[in-house]
Amino acid sequence: MPVRCFHHPGRQGVISRGGRSYCQRCRDDQQAAARRVDGHVKPRECFVRYASRDNWMSIYGTGCAHWVAHQKRLMHRGAGSERCLDGYIVRIPDLVSGAKKITDLKNVKKDDIYVMRPLSNRKNHCGLVIAAKPDAKKGVKITIQHDSSEQGGVVTDDFHSHFKGKGFFYRG
């Protein structure tokens, strides 16, 4: 049986992404929408979603959670919330949903997820721990990589100096 477009069952699917097939028209519109995505978002080509009636649009917000989700291969599950074209998570609460909170900085490890503020806050930002080493002064030196809209892309910053030693860590 031929593969059909997820949004247009009358059309032949020509590409498959994130477990869904799309027709040529969708593919062209996805690429056009990706060109409108802000340059800081990495990866950029999948930060799009179907709006309606053959319209594709860039996903709202910044790309911080999306980048972490790609790095950790965290796919969006269930309905209701937003996902990128490849099926990855784009929202911070979804990113740490079900993850274990690290309660002691000494236990923070590479690949833990960093969230800048409490999840109950209306504003937030996130990144990924790429190194955590014992440090004579700080107890532990934590290096965080994050997709920064303000710095224009994926950058590496120190937890204590750049993030003022504030934030939360999750594993899972």
Place this chain on the structure above:
Amino acid sequence: MIYGWKSKEMPPWGPTISQINVGLLVVMTLMFMAWNGCSSKEDSKPEIRTNTVVSFLGGAILHAESDERCREVIAALEDMLTLSPAELRQQRYSDYQGNPGVWTITTLLKRQFMPASAMYLDSLQFYEDYTTPEAQAVIKDLMESLKSELEADSLGQVVGPERN
């Protein structure tokens, strides 16, 4: 008067061939339209008029790293509470890097906020909706939350992981 052929078993008030043909044509046309992508799963949802500002900002998360970005967003929300649509259309806000006068209010909202669920913020609809009382209440609530979080940040009240 037009008569069509009727089966011998068919009662005299049964459908004529021309009536059956018209019925079949209608059914087949509808099936073709549905199958050929005239409407997608999302398109086929009934049109329910909702306030686009309430839908977008209610439960939305501001993606912002620095206090400066947060202050710019708070200023924009204040404008939504005080300016008329004509005045708000003229306003411009700084972009991610702080370059002044670059973004319209709708661009700022789309670039900084992630709504609670996937939706489309129609720019024209936005200017009709943001002045309604329900939208103003949501904007005010969001602005107050961001202000208090900003104040807590400046006082160093965002605690480390051991106290989260």
